[in-house]
Structures are given as structure tokens and as C-alpha cells.
Amino acid sequence: MSRAGLVRTAIVVAAVAALELAARGGLLRAGVAVPPSEVAAKLWSILRAGDANADLAETLGNVALACGLALVAGFSLGAVVHGLPRLRRALDPFLASYYALPFFAFYPVLIVVLGIGRLPIVAIGFMFAVVAMMVATLNGFDRIPRALPRTARVWRMGPVRTALKIKLPSAAPHLFTGIKLAVAYAFIGVIAAEFIMATSGLGYAIAYAFNNYDNRTMYALMLLLLGIVVVVNGVLHGAEQRLLARRRAR
Amino acid sequence: MTVRPLTRPAAATAPHEIHARLAGVTRTYGAVGGRGGVHALGPVDIALRRGEFYSVIGPSGCGKSTLLDVLSGLSRPSAGTIVFEGRPVDGAVPDGVGVVFQEDASFPWMTVRDNIGFGLRENGVDAAEIGRRVDAALALMGLRDFAAAYPPQLSGGMRQRVCIARTLVMQPRLILLDEPFGALDAQTRLIMGDELLRVWRETGATVMLITHALDEAAMLSDRIGVMSARPGRILAEIETGWPRERDSRIAADPGFGAVTSRLWGLLREESLRAIGAQAPAGADRA
Ligand SMILES: Nc1ncnc2c1ncn2[C@@H]1O[C@H](COP(=O)(O)OP(=O)(O)O)[C@@H](O)[C@H]1O
Ligand SMILES: [Mg+2]
Numbered sequence: 001m002s003r004a005g006l007v008r009t010a011i012v013v014a015a016v017a018a019l020e021l022a023a024r025g026g027l028l029r030a031g032v033a034v035p036p037s038e039v040a041a042k043l044w045s046i047l048r049a050g051d052a053n054a055d056l057a058e059t060l061g062n063v064a065l066a067c068g069l070a071l072v073a074g075f076s077l078g079a080v081v082h083g084l085p086r087l088r089r090a091l092d093p094f095l096a097s098y099y100a101l102p103f104f105a106f107y108p109v110l111i112v113v114l115g116i117g118r119l120p121i122v123a124i125g126f127m128f129a130v131v132a133m134m135v136a137t138l139n140g141f142d143r144i145p146r147a148l149p150r151t152a153r154v155w156r157m158g159p160v161r162t163a164l165k166i167k168l169p170s171a172a173p174h175l176f177t178g179i180k181l182a183v184a185y186a187f188i189g190v191i192a193a194e195f196i197m198a199t200s201g202l203g204y205a206i207a208y209a210f211n212n213y214d215n216r217t218m219y220a221l222m223l224l225l226l227g228i229v230v231v232v233n234g235v236l237h238g239a240e241q242r243l244l245a246r247r248r249a250r
Numbered sequence: 251m252t253v254r255p256l257t258r259p260a261a262a263t264a265p266h267e268i269h270a271r272l273a274g275v276t277r278t279y280g281a282v283g284g285r286g287g288v289h290a291l292g293p294v295d296i297a298l299r300r301g302e303f304y305s306v307i308g309p310s311g312c313g314k315s316t317l318l319d320v321l322s323g324l325s326r327p328s329a330g331t332i333v334f335e336g337r338p339v340d341g342a343v344p345d346g347v348g349v350v351f352q353e354d355a356s357f358p359w360m361t362v363r364d365n366i367g368f369g370l371r372e373n374g375v376d377a378a379e380i381g382r383r384v385d386a387a388l389a390l391m392g393l394r395d396f397a398a399a400y401p402p403q404l405s406g407g408m409r410q411r412v413c414i415a416r417t418l419v420m421q422p423r424l425i426l427l428d429e430p431f432g433a434l435d436a437q438t439r440l441i442m443g444d445e446l447l448r449v450w451r452e453t454g455a456t457v458m459l460i461t462h463a464l465d466e467a468a469m470l471s472d473r474i475g476v477m478s479a480r481p482g483r484i485l486a487e488i489e490t491g492w493p494r495e496r497d498s499r500i501a502a503d504p505g506f507g508a509v510t511s512r513l514w515g516l517l518r519e520e521s522l523r524a525i526g527a528q529a530p531a532g533a534d535r536a
Contacts, residue, residue: 145353145354145355146353147351147352147353147354147355148355148357150324150349150351150355151349151351151355151369153324153342153343154322154324154343154347154348154349154369155368155369155372155373155420156342156343156345156373157372161372165372166357169357169359170357170358170359172359243359246358246359246400246402247358247359247400247402
């Protein structure tokens, strides 16, 4: 492990140990903090009993759906808008200020329009993620060397094939930034939406435990969520490194 | 390779078959309602003979790349007509035309082998045939040892070879090259020029090479079209009279100096104009 890696690990270990000591030594009120070791034990028992499986599956399904739709729609929209400079100039201010919108304030509207259930939750995750992917696609397409799509024209490839087989891989390093953001945003959107308008799912389960003063379960589910996000990001990071490794001069 | 004595006259087959023709071609960029814009090219008339090596030389910014764009069908001329193999070229690249761009156009996400075979795959050629043609192109361009490498691992010259190989496997009958050796050092340029001559001989294709290098044009071409400063027009067409079997050592031929000095005679004033015209930036836009 590198020096920075050692320091990083030490920081995490120290923080967990400090929390453990603080919780056990009575520094924190029992109602506030649960020692990490007990949280881990609780999570283990939840996983063994399969108590969270249904909620977990639902949340991951929602995130996957929201994220998958956002990636496809974000890329397609980005690709199309990139080909229409006038439309793009018109849209630019909207794209730039999009994330200034407090989406969650509109949740009653979503419920009225889409009803209760999966749909409004996936919709929030999607809305949260799609523009990040669209902006990343526009950025990536801006940096495609001009000669590449021109080569595609010499080979008489159509616009869709050119987008998928030339522009997509050429812009891939930038698209990856969009994918990572979209995944993160989809998680945030879905979990937060589950807090406020779901009757199942991990976000709902966390809120439910909180409302019932079941701190142990609440923290265990948070830990589970944290673990999942860390794994997903680790996989994405690994894929990104593999992709970039080939493109670097030796 | 040997340099044959230059006694034989240039491939003197009496009536030349015209392979591609530009007639009264002009190109203006960004004209709004017929006013303003940059008049980049023309009017230009060129008749490319089938199987000849034709170079276009001119000062920078005179419209050489624009000429290649309209001839290849990558962009439409503002006026005039272009005909390739008897059919008009209009807004699409016809089958049988290959283009090598000035900039590196290799795909960094594919191996050299996949880069070279990509166009064939896109055009539905079967796998066995792709394998054969790619192997031949790898050998021809000296890329066999780099078949599994990715372009970012190669030098600029190697990458340009990949782009040339990628064009050759499509077996174009007209090959257009836009300053393909511009980024290379002098010795590599000479070697690449020789390879281009060999490819030209072996494939029998018509070649149009765009260049701003006098010696390159003089060394490689059967004919050289000399362009004026922008808007580029053809000032003169010079026949070199070189034999078909030739390489860069033709520079030692007594006739070589005559060709280059004629070229320079035509280009000197244009180059000065090109430099001078750039001084008052945007003056011609008023
Ligand atoms: N897409 C474009 N839009 C506007 N002007 C252009 C464009 N492409 C080229 N030009 C202008 O047209 C002129 C000729 O350009 P180009 O054909 O690239 O010259 P060359 O290849 O001989 O250096 C230049 O003045 C250039 O600035
Ligand atoms: Mg040019």
C-alpha cells in the first residue's frame, strides 16, 4: 500500500475507534450513538435473517432503473443536442442552473401525477441523474477530434452508428465522469424519495427505524447503504482505470 | 529500390482518362444571405487523370483543405460541380474515395489491427477477407509488430501510418491526403513519401496529395497544381515528367531543381501575399 493509502486507512480506523470509545465510554448519549461494533453485529444479524432483503432489492431495483434510464436518455439527449448548436445555446442556461432547483419540493406534484409507489421514486432518481449524464455527454462530444466523425463520413456511416461506434467510445473518458455522477445522483434521489414518499425500500426502512427509536436497525441499514455505495463506486473506479490505462502512452 | 535513368518520358499514354473533375468550384464559409463570409476557394478547375499522382501546393490558409473537403464530398461547394467516375459528388463521400486527414484520426480505444479493419467491418466485408486485407496493410506499412498496440503507445508517424493503412484496406480508387506528413520530421517524411509512392504504384489508385512542402510535391508527383493565396485558385499545373518507378532519390536528378525552382517562382509571391494578408486581422471581412 502507498503512503497515502496507509494514512487514509489510519484515518478511517481512528475515526471508527473514536466513535466506538465515545459511545461505550458514555461520551455520547445512548439514544444518539451506537458503538460501530454493535452496528456491524446488528447488520450481520439483519443480513442473516434476510429482514432487509425485500427493501434492499427494491431500492437497488429503483436505483438501477433510474440510473439506467438516465444514462441512456442523458447520452441520447446529449448526442442529439450536440448536433443542434442553436438548440444547445438556448438550453445552456437551463442545464447550468438545473441543479440549483430544489427537486424534492415538488414531490407532491409527482405523487399527484404519478401516484404512490415506484414511479415517482424512480422519476426523482432519474431527474436527478439525467442532466449530469447529458452535460457530460455534451462535454465529451465537444472534445472529440474533428477528424474522427469525418472519418466515419468517409466510410458512409449514418448518424446513429457514428454516435454509438465513434463518438461514444471517443468521449468515453468524459462519459465516465457522467456515469459516476449519475450513479451517485440516482442513489441520492432514490433514497431521499423513499424517505418522503415510499412505503417500502431501504430509505423507507431507515426512516421507519428512526421514527420507532430503533437506532440499532437504523445505523445498521445506513452501514449497509454505505457499503453498497462504496462497492459500486469501487467497481466503477476500477473500470475507469482499465479504460484509461490503454489510452495512456507507455 | 533503384532509381532508373530518367530517359523514359512520363507515362505518355495519349488521351488521359479523367477520373475526377472539379469545374468552377468555389467555397465560401459562413456567408449569410450571400453577403460577408470567407471566400476560401476558387473558382477552381482540376481534371485528375486516372492513376496519376497529383499534388496540390499552396501557401497556408489558401484553401487546400477546403479543396479536399469539397472534392471528397465531405462538404458541398458554394458553386461549381464535382464529378467522380462520371457521377456528380454532392454532399456525401462516394464509394471508392479514401481520405487521410492532416490530423491524427486513429481511434485510441482500438488496437492498431482493429483500427485498420474498422471501416471494412462497418461496410459489411466478411471476416476472412478483413483478416487478409488487414494483414497485407500491416505488412505494407511496416506495422506488423504493432498490430496489438494501441495508438497512444505509438509515435505520431506510426499513427499516421495506421490512418493510411486504414484508408488503403478500403481499396479506394481515389486517395486524398491532406498534408499527411505535416507532423513528421524530415527523414520520416522522405521515407513515408517513398512508401506512398510504392502504394500508389502497387494499387494503381489515383492520388491527390495536399502539401505545403515544395520538395515533397516535386519529388512525389506526376503533376503539381500550384494554388494562389486565398481565395485559392490554380495558378499553374506543372508536369514533372518522372517515371512511374521512382523514389525520393529523384531529388538528385538534374530536372528536380528545375521543378522546385519553377514551383518557388510561382509560390514566392503568393506566400508573401498570404503572410501580408494575415497582418490586418479581419480586414477582408468588412
Ligand atoms: N469551417 C470554416 N469556417 C470558416 N472559415 C474557414 C473554415 N475552414 C476554413 N476556413 C477559412 O478558409 C480559409 C482556407 O482554409 P483551409 O482550406 O483550411 O486552408 P489550407 O488547408 O490551405 O491551410 C482560411 O482562411 C480559413 O480560415
Ligand atoms: Mg489545411
